[in-house]
Amino acid sequence: MKKIVSILSVFFVFVIINSCGSSKEGGGFNLFSVEDDKELGKQVAQEIDSNPAEYPVLDSAKNVQAYTYLYDIRNRILNSGQVNYKDEFAWRLRIIHDDNQLNAFCAPGGYIYVYTGLIKYLDSEDALAGVLAHEIAHADYRHSTRQMTKVYGVQVLLDFLAGDRQMIKELTAGIIGLRFSRSHETEADAASVRYLCGTDYYAAGGAKFFEKIEAEGGASVPEWLSTHPSPGNRIENFHDQAIERGCGGNQEHKERYQKLINALP
Numbered sequence: 001m002k003k004i005v006s007i008l009s010v011f012f013v014f015v016i017i018n019s020c021g022s023s024k025e026g027g028g029f030n031l032f033s034v035e036d037d038k039e040l041g042k043q044v045a046q047e048i049d050s051n052p053a054e055y056p057v058l059d060s061a062k063n064v065q066a067y068t069y070l071y072d073i074r075n076r077i078l079n080s081g082q083v084n085y086k087d088e089f090a091w092r093l094r095i096i097h098d099d100n101q102l103n104a105f106c107a108p109g110g111y112i113y114v115y116t117g118l119i120k121y122l123d124s125e126d127a128l129a130g131v132l133a134h135e136i137a138h139a140d141y142r143h144s145t146r147q148m149t150k151v152y153g154v155q156v157l158l159d160f161l162a163g164d165r166q167m168i169k170e171l172t173a174g175i176i177g178l179r180f181s182r183s184h185e186t187e188a189d190a191a192s193v194r195y196l197c198g199t200d201y202y203a204a205g206g207a208k209f210f211e212k213i214e215a216e217g218g219a220s221v222p223e224w225l226s227t228h229p230s231p232g233n234r235i236e237n238f239h240d241q242a243i244e245r246g247c248g249g250n251q252e253h254k255e256r257y258q259k260l261i262n263a264l265p
């Protein structure tokens, strides 16, 4: 009995330590530690990179121009001084060659993926910077592992820690299709503006994706977006944040952006 009590108390201490986290992180209980985020992200990235049939990742050695361009945007975001885990997380970028996907996602620990379909859909660099900043925020606020804690519970963490390969496969698919809560999406949108506020970009660039979707009558809303909050609310939130913060950037870098699109296969 004594042993059970001590095991339980260790578990609760673990829970309390983890649930405190950094006050800058997003809300919601998280069973995963920061180290778990890094390890899980690394394994998810390995799973994606070793499965080109399902995830046709563009070779960074053969697509130097496109990757240099994306890393340049990434660096501006990381150098905003606003990213909590700037030095701890990988912040590795990969482009997935699928023109039909209007999507981007970021695995825990900063493994960012963006589809060619999304890059080609957008019209300007500030819009892409807004999306990348939003995805970086999901990882930086550790939203994925919070959401997984909520959806899958403690068993997923135990299976992951036990090195269950099948579980990594399922988690990879889960992370790509993960639906965040309304508060996590709102938090990532606000962070996107905060990250871009010190750059020359229009800081609410992230709104442009939703504005284009709305202008087209919302018909092409990808499934991952057909959830709350509504595009209209998100657009308003982006612009309000930029006004409240007094962000002065207004550059779209449209010409430069066309060069990125032209550099893609």
Ligand SMILES: [Zn+2]
Pocket (backbone or CB within 6 Å): 134, 138, 180, 185, 188
């Ligand atoms: Zn999101």
